[in-house]
Amino acid sequence: MSSQIPVKQIDPKTDASNNNNKQETVELYASRKKIYVKEVHGLFQRIRFFSLMALMGMYFAFCWITIDGAPLIYFDLPGREFHLYxxxxxxxxxxxLSGMLIxxxxGLFFVTTLFGxxxxxxxxxxxxxTFIFMWVEERIEGSRNKxxxxxxxxxxxxxxxxxxxxxAVWLFIALATGLTFVGYFYPIRELIVDLFTFNANGWAYFWVMFFTVATYLNAGWMREQVCLYMCPYARFQSVMFDPDTRVVSYDPNRGEPRGGRxxxxxxxxxxxxxCIDCGLCVQVCPTGIDIRDGLQYECIxxxxxxxxxxxxxxKMDYPKGLIRYTTESELEGKPSKLARPRTFGYGAVLLAMVGAIVFTLMTRVPAExxxxxxxxxxxxYNGQGLVENSYTLKIANMSEVPQTYRISVSGMETINLSTRSEVTVASGEHASLPAxxxxxxxxxxDSNTTITFQMKSLTDETLNITTESRFVGPNR
Structure with a gap:
C-alpha cells in the first residue's frame, strides 16, 4: 500500500500564483518490495560462515553446559542470582553490568570509526x-531466478x-531460538520437559512464543526493514564516520564510465x-542498494x-578490488590514517573501562x-558485670560452594564475642547471626568506640572480610 501527495513546486523565475507552476507527486509511504538476494561465494562469505557458526554454536550450546552442576550462563531472576562462566x-x-554495557x-564506537x-x-x-533463513530459502526454493x-x-x-x-523450517529454527533464549532464564533441561508436559508456568509459554514469532517475522519477513527502519545504529553511525573510516566502497575512478562488453x-x-554494469552487486545486496551510488546508510x-x-x-581478467573495503581518502588519492584523535579517544575510554572491570573482578570478594x-x-550489664552490646550479623555467601565462617571482634582490650562464632552458609544463601x-x-x-568484626572462611583461606561498627558503654 502506498500513499501519495501532490506537492506544488514554485519556479523562482515566475510568480507564485502563476498557473504554469509544476506539480510533483512525492511518495510518503511505500509498500515493501521483496528483495531476492542472489547467492554468492567468496572470501568474505567464508569469514561470515565461520563467524556465524561460532556465534550460533555459542548461543545454542552455552545454556546446556554446566560447571560443577551450575549452568555456564543462567539468569535466575526469582533468586536474584546471575551465573556467568x-x-x-x-x-x-x-x-x-553497567561497566559491561559501557x-x-x-567497543562498537571504536570498531565503527575504523571499519564502519x-x-x-x-x-x-x-x-x-536473516542469513540462515536466506540459506534455507535458497536450498528449498532454488536460486534467485527460480x-x-x-x-x-x-x-x-x-x-x-x-x-x-x-x-516450516523457518518456524522450527525460530522455535529453537525462542526455547534457547528462555533457557538462559529457566534451566533448559527443566524447560523442555515442563513445556511438553504442560507443567511450565504461563510466562514460560508466553516468552517462548514471543521470541519464536519475533525471530520468524524479523528474519523471514521483515529482514532489511529491521536494519533500515527499526535499528537506531543505522541512523547515528554517520557521526562516527570520517574520511578515514574503512567501509565497503565502489571505486568510480576505476569503474567509470561503466558499460557492458x-x-x-x-x-x-x-x-x-x-565496471561492466552486470548488476550483480545489486542482486546480491541484502538491503537492495546499489553500492555504486556511493556511501549509503542502508549498507550493512x-x-x-x-x-x-x-x-x-x-572472469574479465581485470584486477580485483573495484568494490572493496577502503576509505574516502584513499578513493581521492590521499593517504589514509589508522590512528586518529577519535580512535585514540574511544580506545582510551575502552581500555580504561576494561581495566576497571578486570580490577573489580580480580578484587571482588565472593562474600559479604x-x-x-x-x-x-x-x-x-551481664551477670559477670561485663558491659554488653547486641548485634545482628548479615552474612552472604556469593561463592559456588558452601562456606564455614569464623567470626571474631577486635578494637578494645578484653573485648570478646560471647555468642556462637562459627556459621556455615550454603552457596548463594544468606544467613543472619545474632552476636x-x-x-x-x-x-x-570512651562511651562510643569503634570496633571491628572479622569474618574468615575456614573453607577458603583467601576469604577474609572486616566490617566496622560501634560499641556503646557507660561514661567514665
Whole structure:
C-alpha cells in the first residue's frame, strides 16, 4: 500500500500564483518490495560462515553446559542470582553490568570509526538469523531466478509444498531460538520437559512464543526493514564516520564510465572503465542498494557485493578490488590514517573501562558481612558485670560452594564475642547471626568506640572480610 501527495513546486523565475507552476507527486509511504538476494561465494562469505557458526554454536550450546552442576550462563531472576562462566553475581554487582554495557558501547564506537558497520555485517543477531533463513530459502526454493519465477507462478501443489516446507523450517529454527533464549532464564533441561508436559508456568509459554514469532517475522519477513527502519545504529553511525573510516566502497575512478562488453573487448579502446554494469552487486545486496551510488546508510558492510564483483573481475581478467573495503581518502588519492584523535579517544575510554572491570573482578570478594547494631538499648550489664552490646550479623555467601565462617571482634582490650562464632552458609544463601559483644568496664575509655568484626572462611583461606561498627558503654 502506498500513499501519495501532490506537492506544488514554485519556479523562482515566475510568480507564485502563476498557473504554469509544476506539480510533483512525492511518495510518503511505500509498500515493501521483496528483495531476492542472489547467492554468492567468496572470501568474505567464508569469514561470515565461520563467524556465524561460532556465534550460533555459542548461543545454542552455552545454556546446556554446566560447571560443577551450575549452568555456564543462567539468569535466575526469582533468586536474584546471575551465573556467568563459573561465577555468581547478585543485584549489588549491578555496577559490573553497567561497566559491561559501557565497554560494549565504546567497543562498537571504536570498531565503527575504523571499519564502519562490520558489526552489522558479521555479528549482528538480525544479520545472523536473516542469513540462515536466506540459506534455507535458497536450498528449498532454488536460486534467485527460480524464486522470482516461483513467486510469479500460479498456485500449484509444487509451489504449495515448497512454500510450506520453507516456512516450516523457518518456524522450527525460530522455535529453537525462542526455547534457547528462555533457557538462559529457566534451566533448559527443566524447560523442555515442563513445556511438553504442560507443567511450565504461563510466562514460560508466553516468552517462548514471543521470541519464536519475533525471530520468524524479523528474519523471514521483515529482514532489511529491521536494519533500515527499526535499528537506531543505522541512523547515528554517520557521526562516527570520517574520511578515514574503512567501509565497503565502489571505486568510480576505476569503474567509470561503466558499460557492458565482452571479455574480448579492449576497455581502453572502447573508452570504458572496469565496471561492466552486470548488476550483480545489486542482486546480491541484502538491503537492495546499489553500492555504486556511493556511501549509503542502508549498507550493512556485509561485503557480498565485494565477493560478487571480484568474481566478475576475475572472469574479465581485470584486477580485483573495484568494490572493496577502503576509505574516502584513499578513493581521492590521499593517504589514509589508522590512528586518529577519535580512535585514540574511544580506545582510551575502552581500555580504561576494561581495566576497571578486570580490577573489580580480580578484587571482588565472593562474600559479604553487614553488622547491624541493636538500637533497642544502648548497653547492658551481664551477670559477670561485663558491659554488653547486641548485634545482628548479615552474612552472604556469593561463592559456588558452601562456606564455614569464623567470626571474631577486635578494637578494645578484653573485648570478646560471647555468642556462637562459627556459621556455615550454603552457596548463594544468606544467613543472619545474632552476636553479643562483652567488654570489661575498666577497659572502656570512651562511651562510643569503634570496633571491628572479622569474618574468615575456614573453607577458603583467601576469604577474609572486616566490617566496622560501634560499641556503646557507660561514661567514665
Amino acid at each position: 563459573g561465577a555468581t553475581f547478585y543485584p549489588k554487582d549491578f555496577i559490573l 565497554i560494549s558501547a565504546f 558497520r562490520v558489526w552489522c555485517g558479521y555479528t549482528c543477531p538480525q544479520t545472523v538469523w 524464486r522470482m519465477k516461483l513467486d510469479k507462478s500460479p498456485n500449484s501443489p509444487q509451489k504449495l509444498f515448497k512454500k510450506s516446507l520453507k516456512h 565482452k571479455k574480448s573487448v579492449n576497455k581502453d579502446e572502447a573508452g570504458l572503465g572496469d 558492510g556485509c561485503a557480498l557485493c565485494i565477493d560478487a564483483c571480484d568474481e566478475v573481475m576475475e 558481612l553487614d553488622v547491624l547494631r541493636d538500637r533497642g538499648s544502648l548497653f547492658n 553479643v559483644v562483652e567488654v570489661d568496664p575498666e577497659a572502656i575509655v
